[in-house]
Amino acid sequence: MRIIGQIDHPTLKISVFKNDNRTSVKFENSVSEITLKMGDDDRFRTVEDIQRLIDPVLLEAVNQQLQSMHTARLAAIARSFPASDASEFETIL
DSSP: OEEEEEEOOSSOEEEEEEETTEEEEEEEOSSOEEEEEEESOGGGSSHHHHHHHOOHHHHHHHHHHHHHHHHHHHHHHHHHSOOOSSOSSOOOO
16 A cells, blocks of 8 residues: 555644555544545546545544544543542642
8 A cells, every 4th residue: 555645634634545446545633543544446546646535524524533533532532541539649748
């Protein structure tokens, strides 16, 4: 798999990959990533083709999924590592 390009976005890193005839698009923020696999489809051969695909509606859906993943991650951390009631610091008088 090799990177064939990146698409500018103010808050996401968007990378386009090629593996044989298959194209994938990865959307990343600071804590999560989503990859869309376009498969072996002649409509998605170039970075320019992928740029046409990435419209405001798709970006909004990706952002919602990334936010949902972040919320699920925080909830899993809270379940797995609950905050203790005991203070971790020594009391100073």
